[in-house]
Amino acid sequence: MKAPQYWFDGSRPPLHARALARVYGAASRMRRRLLRTRKVDRPVLVIGNLIAGGSGKTPLTIAVVERLRAAGWTPGVASRGYGRDDARNPRWVEPVTDPVLAGDEPVLIAARTGAKVRVDADRVAAAVALIRAGCDIVVCDDGLQHYRLQRDVEIEVIDGKRRYGNGLLIPAGPMREPAARSARCDFRVLNVGSAGDIEAAFGEWPMRLATGQALPLLGGRALPLSRFSGQRVHAVAGIGDPERFFDTLRSHGIAVVPHAFADHHRYTPEDLRFGSDLPVLMTEKDAVKCMRFAGERHFSVPVYGELPEAFWIALLDRLAKLR
Structure with a gap:
């Protein structure tokens, strides 16, 4: 809600x-x-x-x-x-x-x-x-x-x-x-x-919520967020304050196409079909619900308190x- x-x-x-x-x-x-x-x-x-x-x-x-x-x-x-x-x-x-x-x-x-x-x-x-x-x-x-x-x-x-x-x-x-x-x-x-x-x-x-990496949902080597600097990405956040996640990505020089969902949103494959082949960066909380239908361009961005x-x-x- x-x-x-x-x-x-x-x-x-x-x-x-x-x-x-x-x-x-x-x-x-x-x-x-x-x-x-x-x-x-x-x-x-x-x-x-x-x-x-x-x-x-x-x-x-x-x-x-x-x-x-x-x-x-x-x-x-x-x-x-x-x-x-x-x-x-x-x-x-x-x-x-x-x-x-x-x-x-x-x-x-x-x-x-x-x-x-x-x-x-x-x-x-x-x-x-x-x-x-x-x-x-x-x-x-x-x-x-x-x-x-x-x-x-x-x-x-x-x-x-x-x-x-x-x-x-x-x-x-x-x-x-x-x-x-x-x-x-x-x-x-x-x-x-x-x-x-x-x-x-x-x-x-x-x-402070520290971050700096993007983890492929399909597994593999973590990428520094700087790899996406200057690029457009789809940013997915189904948390209490999605703008906080979007602002975090913007602080790394990433051009965000925001997709805000309700907190605890239950994802379906259709939710991640945005009509373009851009990378998709999401919060960890969203990532655990998207593992079953993740693709090679889907990444989780962990934060550390x-x-x-x-x-x-x-x-x-x-x-x-x-x-």
């Missing part, structure tokens, strides 16, 4: 949206009061955001898993697996798992990290399964609003361009929870994108006390 313009352009939301936002807020508060939480016997680290849509959670989740492993932890990732057909059944996710059954982001995380990934609508059950499989810390991808599982550390990811939009609750605005909820998070990470020209506020850790070393020191120090 495409976000309404009034979420981010400053225009006034319609009356019915504002009325529904009040109902949504009241229902959320009631749910929080009635919900029983459960603690598992290993540390739980939750990564999420306060707005609907993407903000950079997946690159941060991948970076956190890799840094935890380097520090001697055995992390496992729990995810709901948004948009998957098999939502009622829990599943272990492998790099070759069909995204239709597991969700695009869990498959991407499994492929990039090699960590154990469990998708389950019940986050508590997913955490227990990961612990039984030998994980000594559970990382919840997009789990900030899933309160039934108690957490030890919360990381909020903020989109540096859009931030909180108009600051109103769904559907009048993009907020899943009021902005005041941010103060209860242990860490606030600001996604500044690839250019890194967005300033982080006090108490925010900047995360880079944060200040002081952030990692602070995070690992917090987790060491839990260990």
